[in-house]
Amino acid sequence: MKDIIQLLPDSVANQIAAGEVVQRPSSVVKELMENSVDAGATKVQVVVSDGGRTLIQVIDDGKGMSEIDARLAFERHATSKIKSAEDLFSLSTMGFRGEALASIAAVAQVELLTKRPDDELGTNVVISGSVLETQEPVMVPAGSNFKVKNLFYNIPARRKFLKSIQTEFNNIVTEFERVALINCGIEFTLSHNGAEIVSLPPSSFRQRIVNLFGKKINQQLVEVEVTTPIINVKGFVGTPESARKKGVLQYFFVNGRYMRHPYFAKAVNSAFEDIIPQGEQVPFFLCINVDPSRIDVNIHPTKTEIKFEDESDLWKIISAAVREALGRFNAAPSLEFDDDNIPEIPVMDISGGNTAPVAAPRVSYNPGYNPFKNRMPDYRTAGGSWEMMYEDTVDRKPLDLSPFEDLPEVDTPAACNAADDVAFAEEYVPMSQYKGQYILIPVKSGLMWVHQRRAHMRVLFEKYREQMADKPAVSQGLLFPDRLDVTVNEAATIDNVQDELAALGFDISSLGGGSFAINGVPAGIEGLSPVDLLMEIVHGVMDETNGAKTRIDERIALSMAKQVAIVTGQLLSQEEMTTLVDDLFRTSMPSIAPDGSTVVYIMPDKDIERNFSR
Numbered sequence: 001m002k003d004i005i006q007l008l009p010d011s012v013a014n015q016i017a018a019g020e021v022v023q024r025p026s027s028v029v030k031e032l033m034e035n036s037v038d039a040g041a042t043k044v045q046v047v048v049s050d051g052g053r054t055l056i057q058v059i060d061d062g063k064g065m066s067e068i069d070a071r072l073a074f075e076r077h078a079t080s081k082i083k084s085a086e087d088l089f090s091l092s093t094m095g096f097r098g099e100a101l102a103s104i105a106a107v108a109q110v111e112l113l114t115k116r117p118d119d120e121l122g123t124n125v126v127i128s129g130s131v132l133e134t135q136e137p138v139m140v141p142a143g144s145n146f147k148v149k150n151l152f153y154n155i156p157a158r159r160k161f162l163k164s165i166q167t168e169f170n171n172i173v174t175e176f177e178r179v180a181l182i183n184c185g186i187e188f189t190l191s192h193n194g195a196e197i198v199s200l201p202p203s204s205f206r207q208r209i210v211n212l213f214g215k216k217i218n219q220q221l222v223e224v225e226v227t228t229p230i231i232n233v234k235g236f237v238g239t240p241e242s243a244r245k246k247g248v249l250q251y252f253f254v255n256g257r258y259m260r261h262p263y264f265a266k267a268v269n270s271a272f273e274d275i276i277p278q279g280e281q282v283p284f285f286l287c288i289n290v291d292p293s294r295i296d297v298n299i300h301p302t303k304t305e306i307k308f309e310d311e312s313d314l315w316k317i318i319s320a321a322v323r324e325a326l327g328r329f330n331a332a333p334s335l336e337f338d339d340d341n342i343p344e345i346p347v348m349d350i351s352g353g354n355t356a357p358v359a360a361p362r363v364s365y366n367p368g369y370n371p372f373k374n375r376m377p378d379y380r381t382a383g384g385s386w387e388m389m390y391e392d393t394v395d396r397k398p399l400d401l402s403p404f405e406d407l408p409e410v411d412t413p414a415a416c417n418a419a420d421d422v423a424f425a426e427e428y429v430p431m432s433q434y435k436g437q438y439i440l441i442p443v444k445s446g447l448m449w450v451h452q453r454r455a456h457m458r459v460l461f462e463k464y465r466e467q468m469a470d471k472p473a474v475s476q477g478l479l480f481p482d483r484l485d486v487t488v489n490e491a492a493t494i495d496n497v498q499d500e501l502a503a504l505g506f507d508i509s510s511l512g513g514g515s516f517a518i519n520g521v522p523a524g525i526e527g528l529s530p531v532d533l534l535m536e537i538v539h540g541v542m543d544e545t546n547g548a549k550t551r552i553d554e555r556i557a558l559s560m561a562k563q564v565a566i567v568t569g570q571l572l573s574q575e576e577m578t579t580l581v582d583d584l585f586r587t588s589m590p591s592i593a594p595d596g597s598t599v600v601y602i603m604p605d606k607d608i609e610r611n612f613s614r
Contacts (some may be wrong), residue, residue, distance in 0.1 A: 016026045021103040024162060025052025025151055026171035031100035032146050036060035039144065042202075043187045046176060050193070051168030053159075055239040061143040064116040069435075071135060072121040074110075076102040107152050113138065115144040121293065124191045142318050166496045170542065173197075177212055179253060179260040182287065184208035190488075198488050206236065209285055213249060214485035214514050217242070217283070224286060226321040231314055233321045234290040237268060238282035240275045240327075246539040247490070255292060259306050267315045271322040286318070369490060420554040426445045432575045436569035439577050444602040452572065454585045454593035455559075456565040462587050463592040464504060464557035473505035475520035482518040482530050483511070486538070491516075500556050525564055534561050548613045558594045 022028060023029045029046060036044045039062025049055040065073060076099065104110060104147045105127045115122025122140035126133040152159035162168060169192055176198070180188040184205050190198040200211050210218045220242035225234045235253075251267075252259045268284050276282065308314055432440045439450040467473045488493065491514045494501070501508060507520030521530045540559035544551055566572075572580070584599070591600045 001315045009109060012561075015189070021099050022107055022151075024171060025056055025168050026175045028056050028104055028151065028252075029053065029058070029172050030175040030179065031104065032056070032058035032148075033176070035100070035146075036062055036144070037183050037186065038180065039063050041143065041186060044189075046172075046190045048169070048190075048192050051165035052172055053162065053165070053168070056121065056148040056151070057146065059143070059145045061141070064119075064122070065114045065142050066116060066119070067123045067135075068136070070112055070114050070125050071132070073112075074101050074105045074125070074127055074130075074132075088419055102130070103489065104148055107155055107158070109153065110150040111149070115140050115142050117142040132485065135282070147601065166492065170489050171490060173492065176489070178251070180206055181212060181285070182253045182256055182258065190500070195395070197492070205285070205287070209236065213487045216485040217249075221285075222325050224321050224325040225315065226324070228317055230294070230310070231317055233318060234289075235284070235286040237271075237284040237286070237322055237325060240272060240282065241270070243276040243280040243282045245280050247487075247535065247542070249285070250281070251285045253287045254295065254306055254604070255289060256287075257306075258517060259288075261306070263311060263316055267319040268322050270317050270319050271326060275326075283525040284322075288318075296585075310443060433572055433577065436571055439581060441571070441581065443602065445603050446606075446608065449595075449601045449603065450581060450584065451593075451599050451601075452570075452580065453565050453568055454597055454599045455580055455590075457561045457593050457595070458587050458590065458599060459580070459583045460561040460564055461557050464560050465553060467505075468488075468500050468503040468553045468556065472503045473522050474504040475502075475507045475561045476523045477507070477520045478518065478530070484508075484516040484518055484531050486514050486516070486535075488514065489542065490514075492539050493541050494534075495538075497541055497552065501534075501537070501551060504556070504560060510536075522560075528563060531561070538565050559595060 020255075021031070027299065029048070029052065033044060033046065036058060037061060041060035041062035043061050045057075047055065047057040047059070051452070101110075106129060109128045110126070112125040113122060114125075121137040123135065124138040124140075125135045172188070176188070176190050180186075180200055181199075185202050187202055188200045189196060190196070195425040198212070200208065203211065206218070206221065214244070217238075220239050221236040222237075222239055224237055226232070250265060252261055252264060269281055269285070272282055285401075290308070295306050304481070306428070431451075434440055434449075437452060439452050439455075441448045441450065443493070491510075494508065494516060495510075498508065505520065505522030506518070509517045509519060511517055518530045518534065537556050537559040540555045541552055544555045593599050
């Protein structure tokens, strides 16, 4: 038999390696920005076009490279950061593996212009699909200028799976923020399709947070600082008022490197367990300094996961540091029980000088009192019938149930799945409400339960979707416009869905710097915060990865419907219940809410009768 194992060509091996390092355009931005930081740059410019599909350019004023280094930088495992295996446990730079540039060059057309400050001439290197095309001396400024064009041009399958331009740009902004946030002494700029999106001058850590995420967050930050023999923690956590369910800004940095660590995130959230609503989280920006020999940053290709020694001890230190900061800033109660300076609390003398013994108070009550006596009418005296229970509704006209004919099937044990199931009983009985959550309606096959909030969501969802399609709503102007401060990603999302928001009735204008003025809102949202409503819509759109306009419209309609729909526990009149049920069964899918939950359930007669069979 022939041998079947063979060595892969370098071009194929590089493309396989690129699959781990270069997952999307944002991966390229991350690697190139980290290289600029390692090169000692004081100014870094990031320029992208079409969400990074056609161009990603990173320009820095760092130390640059020689002619030989410029060529070797694109070889696999060529690095200036480590020389032996022991160096892996004393890393202080962002990159170290020597895989990034080789992986990028394997799946894109790359051009590098670089020069060291002391050199007279620089170097121009052009590589496409791991193949060197040209290398020549050129006159260029000191530093490095990387141009990555047509990402995945030679792997159509990978390029096909890229998301929409807006989604890919949002991912680029996320990586840009992670690098720029911790390297606050460096000037960063980000441009997209010729427009400058972010400009960050050198600043303090707190000011960098404000420059990236808006002025509002400055009032919501509590400083955290603790020093121990094994770890130093410094940074900021949000106040309880800053808690939210979506779009929470949470950042860990370890020795200057962004890190994801759900275990440590729970340590921070544990400090807020009793002071914020369940399901909400607070923002945090925490920098952790630890001995490099106590961590392993080589467990993930993107270097965003880190392994620590004694994680349980670090968990306790982080949690205690956050609790101490909250107590110090009166954001949460704090009491040190081992403090010897706590004064002794004197015992109050309530006797007034009277030395007679204190007797327990006596309570008198009437053992024969019946609170239910004469409270309920005796229907047996009302002519021997129960008609007086329905005397307010006997003349009410029954509902028009023609929409029930098209009711779709629902995959539940006793769902309404046939026209006969939802036909009303011959003798009409009015609707009733149960616990402010369900509407009960007798039908031919049993008792129909309608979840009133989900029913309202379905009605509103289809209404808003129609408005965005071809029936724009009327905007209700605000006497005093609301101000909305958002992050770069959120601002880009608002700009991307301006037409859809206008169709719903929002009148929004940009104030620059990530701030917007809400001048008008859709009619019928009285009692809701325009800012909270708009942020719910924005985060819903940001969660949508499809990018197709139809899917984005549905996300917007769903977010609006969830916010505007009646709340659980709201009491409805007979007329309101009738209108809601009529509107529900005029929709395309009355039995399913837009989020996929069940709206209508029928309890069959046989199940009811079985419970009374004995």
